[in-house]
Structure formats: C-alpha cells, structure tokens
Amino acid sequence: MTNSGSSSHDSSRDSRHGPKHDVQRAHGLHEEWTLDRGFYPASEPIEDRLMFLLRYAILAPSAHNSQPWLFRVTGEEGGRVDVFADRRRRCSIVDPHDRELTISCGCALMALRLAMRRHGLADLVSIRPNAADPDLLASVWASGVHATTDDDTFLFKAIMHRRTHRGAYETKALPEHLVTRLVRDAGRESAAIMPVNEMRLKHQVANLVAEGDRAQMRDAAFRTELAKWMRSNHTEKVKDGIPAYAEGHSGGLWEIAPGLEPLIVRTFERGIGRAARDQELAEGSPLLMIIYTENDTPIDWIHAGQALMRLSLRVQAAGVYVSYLNQPIEVPVLRRLLTDTLGIPGAPQLLLRLGYADAIEPTPRRPLSEVLKRDDPFTSGAQRKSH
Numbered sequence: 006m007t008n009s010g011s012s013s014h015d016s017s018r019d020s021r022h023g024p025k026h027d028v029q030r031a032h033g034l035h036e037e038w039t040l041d042r043g044f045y046p047a048s049e050p051i052e053d054r055l056m057f058l059l060r061y062a063i064l065a066p067s068a069h070n071s072q073p074w075l076f077r078v079t080g081e082e083g084g085r086v087d088v089f090a091d092r093r094r095r096c097s098i099v100d101p102h103d104r105e106l107t108i109s110c111g112c113a114l115m116a117l118r119l120a121m122r123r124h125g126l127a128d129l130v131s132i133r134p135n136a137a138d139p140d141l142l143a144s145v146w147a148s149g150v151h152a153t154t155d156d157d158t159f160l161f162k163a164i165m166h167r168r169t170h171r172g173a174y175e176t177k178a179l180p181e182h183l184v185t186r187l188v189r190d191a192g193r194e195s196a197a198i199m200p201v202n203e204m205r206l207k208h209q210v211a212n213l214v215a216e217g218d219r220a221q222m223r224d225a226a227f228r229t230e231l232a233k234w235m236r237s238n239h240t241e242k243v244k245d246g247i248p249a250y251a252e253g254h255s256g257g258l259w260e261i262a263p264g265l266e267p268l269i270v271r272t273f274e275r276g277i278g279r280a281a282r283d284q285e286l287a288e289g290s291p292l293l294m295i296i297y298t299e300n301d302t303p304i305d306w307i308h309a310g311q312a313l314m315r316l317s318l319r320v321q322a323a324g325v326y327v328s329y330l331n332q333p334i335e336v337p338v339l340r341r342l343l344t345d346t347l348g349i350p351g352a353p354q355l356l357l358r359l360g361y362a363d364a365i366e367p368t369p370r371r372p373l374s375e376v377l378k379r380d381d382p383f384t385s386g387a388q389r390k391s392h
C-alpha cells in the first residue's frame with residue numbers, strides 16, 4: 006500500500022525535501038511516510054479500509070517517538086478499531102504514571118478519526134470503554150457515512166507534513182485568527198489552551214523550563230532513559246526513537262561515532278547547557294502554549310492528546326511548527342509552580358512553543374504490522390492481509 010513513486014496530492018513527496026536529506030531517505034527511514042491515498046481500498050470490506058487508515062494514525066507524534074500504541078481492527082459492529090496503550094514502551098522515569106504515553110495514544114486516535122472522516126466514514130468514539138481493561142484507551146466505530154467537510158480534508162492533508170521542529174523559530178507572530186481557532190479547537194476536544202505571548206510571562210515560563218532541565222539532567226536514571234531513545238542518522242532497522250537529525254545534528258562526530266552522544270548524555274550532567282539552550286528557545290519563540298485539562302485522569306490525557314494532534318495539524322497546514330518544552334510539567338514541583346504562575350484553571354498537560362521555520366524531515370515509524378494487537382484471532386487474520 007505504500008507507493009514511493011506516487012505524485013498524489015496528499016503524498017509526502019514534495020519539493021521541500023532537499024538533497025541534503027538523501028542520507029535518511031536512502032536508508033529507508035521514511036517508508037511509512039510515503040503513503041498514497043490512491044491505494045485506499047474503497048470497495049473492500051470495512052476491516053481492510055480501517056487497516057489502511059491506521060497507516061495515518063501511526064504518523065502521530067509520541068513522547069521520545071516511542072510509538073506506545075497497539076490497534077485491533079474488527080469488521081464486526083459495522084467496523085471498529087480499538088486503541089490500546091503498549092506499556093512495554095513506557096518511559097517510567099520521565100512519565101511514571103503513563104500520562105505522556107496516554108497523550109501520545111490520544112494523538113494517534115485523532116489522526117485515525119480524521120483519516121476516517123476524510124474517507125467518508127463516521128467516527129463514533131468511546132473513550133476508555135471498558136473499565137476492566139485499563140490498556141484499552143478508546144474504541145472507534147465506523148458508524149455509517151460521513152459527509153467529508155473541507156476542514157476534515159484540510160487537517161487530514163497535514164498529517165503527512167506534521168513534524169516536531171526543535172530548531173529556533175522566526176520571530177514573526179502567528180496570526181490572531183489562527184490562535185483563536187486553536188483555542189476553539191481545543192475546547193472541542195474537552196481540553197483547553199492558554200497562549201503565552203507576553204514577554205514577562207514567557208520569561209517566567211522559560212525560567213521554569215531551565216529549572217526543569219537542570220532537575221532532570223541531574224538525575225542519572227533520567228539521562229539513561231533519554232539516551233535509550235537517541236538514534237544515529239544511520240539506524241536503518243530501528244524504527245523508533247529520535248534520530249540525530251531531528252535534534253539538529255548531522256555530520257561531524259555523529260557520523261564518525263554515532264554511539265558517543267548517547268554515552269555522553271548518560272554519563273555527564275550537562276544540565277546547564279541544555280537549560281540555557283531551552284531558555285533561549287522558549288523566550289525566542291513567538292508563542293508558547295499550554296494545553297490543559299479540567300482534571301488529571303487518563304480520560305483527560307486522551308483528550309489532551311486529541312487536542313494536541315488537532316492543534317499540530319492546524320498549525321502545520323499554516324506553515325507553523327510545534328515543539329515541546331514539557332520539563333516543568335514533568336517535574337511535579339514545577340508543575341505546581343507553572344500552574345500558579347500562569348493561573349492555569351486545571352491540570353497543565355503540555356507546554357509547546359510555536360513558530361515559523363524551514364521544512365524538516367520526518368522521523369521513522371514502525372510498520373503497521375508491528376503495532377497490531379496479536380492476541381486476537383481476528384486481528385491475526387487481518388494482519389496477514391496487510392502484508
């Protein structure tokens with residue numbers, strides 16, 4: 006179903022991918038991103054259609070690119086996808102309660118729903134449908150025909166182009182109407198957004214980010230976990246984690262001794278340099294944003310993930326990138342300070358910075374066959390079909 010030769014409008018193959026990135030492409034890191042809608046099996050059974058649409062879900066962002074999701078597809082009840090947390094991929098140090106893991110799965114859920122709507126399938130969602138199974142985060146039923154809207158198409162197209170951009174952004178402000186739209190979108194997903202663009206507040210938030218960096222990097226267990234997800238630019242077979250190019254590293258030591266940087270991260274404290282860099286990035290970005298929810302339960306985390314995905318797509322379509330400065334939310338004492346400093350009327354879930362920047366390459370994804378839940382005879386059958 007992937008088609009590297011396609012020039013379909015929704016394909017990721019566009020002129021923004023310059024020759025300097027041939028290394029990654031030649032190593033096949035982008036295979037999962039060369040998806041062509043032209044291969045949508047419109048007249049095949051519903052489980053085949055849902056299976057195809059899951060290829061969009063796996064392009065969602067996830068903490069450390071851990072891709073902590075599993076899916077089960079059934080043709081029963083008109084067609085249904087169950088979204089599970091894959092807790093084998095959890096990051097127990099930075100995310101001890103699986104909050105970010107659950108947010109990541111919420112992102113994949115939203116991508117799937119948008120793909121369904123774009124292809125004329127209504128998406129009826131139940132969040133945490135079975136209290137007895139905490140890993141089952143959501144079920145989505147293809148509950149009939151959906152009249153695709155322009156907005157469905159608009160957001161769906163951005164799935165292929167969305168990236169986390171960790172570089173510095175232009176100082177150009179985001180248009181006011183876009184920010185208003187983001188606030189409205191988040192409300193639709195039972196989450197909320199607090200934009201932070203006043204310099205005094207940005208400065209206070211940036212100080213908390215730096216404090217978070219110092220606290221995390223002092224912790225050897227945190228550094229070990231971080232290093233575990235770092236990848237060189239030449240890791241052809243490893244389809245998760247963060248390649249060096251996504252952190253802005255190419256050439257030099259990374260090419261000669263790709264294992265050195267993770268070793269350095271594991272071994273040395275270097276929190277001061279990281280804090281200074283992130284403080285500068287926070288203050289230099291035209292806009293910071295907090296996604297927050299009323300409460301702080303797994304259901305809220307799924308809402309936050311859906312809101313994050315919608316936000317990321319909405320801005321990507323406008324040429325705006327998102328990156329994360331979650332440190333003050335990940336460190337409990339700083340999370341309380343952040344809440345008080347900004348007067349957030351709920352639980353902060355994500356701290357983002359937004360701005361314009363040059364295009365960058367996507368990060369790898371595990372193939373769909375690796376994220377299908379295997380304990381169900383039906384799914385195994387569907388899995389066979391997907392090859």
Ligand SMILES: Cc1cc2nc3c(=O)[nH]c(=O)nc-3n(C[C@H](O)[C@H](O)[C@H](O)COP(=O)(O)O)c2cc1C
Pocket residue numbers: 064065066067068069070071105106108109112167168169170171246247328329330331332367368
């Ligand atoms: C819940 C969540 C938390 C994240 N936290 C961070 C973070 O603290 N720092 C960071 O640089 N990226 C963070 N990311 C971005 C991921 O690293 C990124 O999505 C992943 O590497 C895949 O890359 P992509 O977004 O370009 O597809 C986070 C993403 C999610 C969904």
